[in-house]
Amino acid sequence: MSKVGSPLRAALGQYRIALGTTLLLSAVLNVLLLGGSLYMMLVYDSVLPSRSVPTLVGLLCLVTIVYGFQALFDAMRTRILHAVAAGLDRELSPRIGQAIVDARMQGAKLPGDGLALFRDFDQVRLFVGGQGPGALMDLPWIAFFLAVLTMLHPWLGLAALVGVVVLVGLTLLTDRRTKHFTERTNEVAALRDGMSDIALRHAELLRALGMRGRIRSRLEALNGAYRDAQAELAATAAWLGGSSKVARMFLQSLILAIGAWLVIDDKASGGVIFASSVLSGRALAPVDAVIANWRGFTAAKAGWRQIDALLLRFPPVPAVATTLPPPRRELQVEDLVVAPPGTHRLTVNSVSFRLFAGDSLGVIGPSAAGKTTLGRALLGLWPPLRGSVRLDKAALDQWSPDALGQHLGYLPQSVELLEGTVAENIARFEPDADPDAVIAAAVAAGVHDLVVQLPHGYETRLGSNGAELSAGQRQRIGLARALYKDPFLVLLDEPNSNLDADGEVALNAAVAGIRARGGIVILIAHRPSALVQATHVLMLRNGRAEAFGPKDDVLARFVRTAAPRAVQSANDPDAEDSVVRPTQGLEIR
Numbered sequence: 239m240s241k242v243g244s245p246l247r248a249a250l251g252q253y254r255i256a257l258g259t260t261l262l263l264s265a266v267l268n269v270l271l272l273g274g275s276l277y278m279m280l281v282y283d284s285v286l287p288s289r290s291v292p293t294l295v296g297l298l299c300l301v302t303i304v305y306g307f308q309a310l311f312d313a314m315r316t317r318i319l320h321a322v323a324a325g326l327d328r329e330l331s332p333r334i335g336q337a338i339v340d341a342r343m344q345g346a347k348l349p350g351d352g353l354a355l356f357r358d359f360d361q362v363r364l365f366v367g368g369q370g371p372g373a374l375m376d377l378p379w380i381a382f383f384l385a386v387l388t389m390l391h392p393w394l395g396l397a398a399l400v401g402v403v404v405l406v407g408l409t410l411l412t413d414r415r416t417k418h419f420t421e422r423t424n425e426v427a428a429l430r431d432g433m434s435d436i437a438l439r440h441a442e443l444l445r446a447l448g449m450r451g452r453i454r455s456r457l458e459a460l461n462g463a464y465r466d467a468q469a470e471l472a473a474t475a476a477w478l479g480g481s482s483k484v485a486r487m488f489l490q491s492l493i494l495a496i497g498a499w500l501v502i503d504d505k506a507s508g509g510v511i512f513a514s515s516v517l518s519g520r521a522l523a524p525v526d527a528v529i530a531n532w533r534g535f536t537a538a539k540a541g542w543r544q545i546d547a548l549l550l551r552f553p554p555v556p557a558v559a560t561t562l563p564p565p566r567r568e569l570q571v572e573d574l575v576v577a578p579p580g581t582h583r584l585t586v587n588s589v590s591f592r593l594f595a596g597d598s599l600g601v602i603g604p605s606a607a608g609k610t611t612l613g614r615a616l617l618g619l620w621p622p623l624r625g626s627v628r629l630d631k632a633a634l635d636q637w638s639p640d641a642l643g644q645h646l647g648y649l650p651q652s653v654e655l656l657e658g659t660v661a662e663n664i665a666r667f668e669p670d671a672d673p674d675a676v677i678a679a680a681v682a683a684g685v686h687d688l689v690v691q692l693p694h695g696y697e698t699r700l701g702s703n704g705a706e707l708s709a710g711q712r713q714r715i716g717l718a719r720a721l722y723k724d725p726f727l728v729l730l731d732e733p734n735s736n737l738d739a740d741g742e743v744a745l746n747a748a749v750a751g752i753r754a755r756g757g758i759v760i761l762i763a764h765r766p767s768a769l770v771q772a773t774h775v776l777m778l779r780n781g782r783a784e785a786f787g788p789k790d791d792v793l794a795r796f797v798r799t800a801a802p803r804a805v806q807s808a809n810d811p812d813a814e815d816s817v818v819r820p821t822q823g824l825e826i827r
Contacts, residue, residue, distance in 0.1 A: 245549035273304035279509035323367030337552040344579030358541030365538035373527035383521035401489035405525035419471035565629035573625035600772035608781035647720035647728035661696040683718035684744025709736040
């Protein structure tokens with residue numbers, strides 16, 4: 239199903255002993271399946287002519303024991319396959335989830351809403367834990383039953399062989415005919431899921447702009463295409479599956495007729511008729527079972543390829559063996575060059591600066607200057623193409639992502655809260671979070687009074703993205719989350735975009751508190767009021783640092799150049815006014 243060295247194949251290889259056991263159980267099961275045929279042949283050829291009741295009772299006891307072991311071994315094989323599927327799920331589900339997150343962060347294109355990859359893995363897991371592997375393991379034993387039929391008479395073996403060839407041909411035809419429909423169904427399903435996600439996430443926008451009907455029409459069209467593709471797949475599989483069943487029943491009848499002809503011609507005993515019928519059924523049954531499970535097999539194969547490609551492209555981050563102490567002294571950026579993941583367009587180019595504990599940096603600049611890119615690189619979200627970001631001389635990749643996150647605070651432009659209580663959101667969903675630390679973060683963000691006025695205070699449950707709260711309330715709770723447990727480096731991206739006057743006072747107090755305890759604050763500013771507590775300013779333009787230094791010096795420099803450029807703009811109305819005027823607001827987008 240996949241090439242050597244694939245992550246899924248490696249994960250499955252850990253269960254070699256379990257899979258070997260299922261192969262052994264399959265071998266024993268197929269040998270035991272001879273019991274029914276031998277029983278029928280002995281009853282007809284030995285018990286009936288001799289009229290021996292003890293012989294009949296003895297044979298019945300023996301075949302009962304055989305059937306009992308069949309049931310036991312079949313249950314064991316099923317339970318082992320279920321255990322293997324569960325083990326794969328435990329091992330790979332976290333890796334797949336992390337790979338999806340990494341792919342989204344790096345701008346990689348994912349099928350549908352990205353969660354389609356989890357559904358692909360479900361197909362693999364369900365196949366491994368279902369009847370499909372057992373059917374595949376039984377396939378080689380067709381030769382065994384053909385050999386036994388040939389021992390009864392060559393004509394019986396030849397007829398069964400023809401039947402197997404016919405059914406194998408139907409199996410290959412099934413694969414060829416359903417492959418296209420399976421791929422088309424998966425493709426349309428991914429598009430439909432992605433459109434559904436858009437319709438749900440942007441419901442208010444779609445209604446406000448009168449777009450609901452148009453998006454609904456697109457969604458209905460995709461749903462119709464999915465329904466048609468699924469119907470074509472089901473119809474094709476049903477036709478081929480029905481054909482295989484009819485062919486199998488006809489071949490069994492044909493073998494029964496051949497057995498009767500051999501008895502009439504005195505070339506076989508009467509018991510051979512029944513034994514050959516049962517044996518031919520057993521010889522053809524694995525092929526029929528494979529056809530019945532073919533849709534699951536093709537879906538699992540397609541899912542295997544998708545998951546394999548994802549895990550190969552986004553392998554797990556190697557574990558960091560040495561745990562570094564928390565950073566406490568400085569942030570150093572050296573010749574930093576960054577491009578959005580998946581592109582070669584440099585949005586930060588050769589930026590260098592250094593900050594110490596207690597410093598606060600305001601990052602300003604015109605639209606597309608690279609400010610947000612710089613922020614993502616400072617947090618380790620986007621890897622640098624060249625240069626480094628260091629905390630206390632250690633590059634960010636010397637921490638594991640989870641360990642690094644404990645030393646970072648982040649308030650993005652668009653604050654997203656998760657489903658849970660206010661306390662859980664502030665505590666970053668830390669298990670058994672200290673209530674005192676949660677309250678301390680809320681107090682530091684100036685949001686404690688707001689929280690206690692909610693219906694259930696800190697235990698107020700928030701829906702998806704905190705829809706019950708205003709934008710300003712979400713931003714202030716997001717600030718408390720950024721300040722939880724006093725991280726050393728705190729990055730605030732447009733932290734006052736939705737704040738009123740009281741909120742801005744609380745923000746400035748929070749920044750002052752970070753500086754007072756020896757932290758470093760990075761402020762990506764849109765309004766100059768956010769720079770009240772800044773000690774330094776970094777001016778970016780076209781991804782390059784145009785100026786860096788103490789706030790008063792940098793801002794004074796641009797104020798001095800504003801007047802001459804304003805005169806030039808007045809004389810030439812078409813000239814681009816690219817000056818950032820602190821007195822008129824700082825543009826970042």
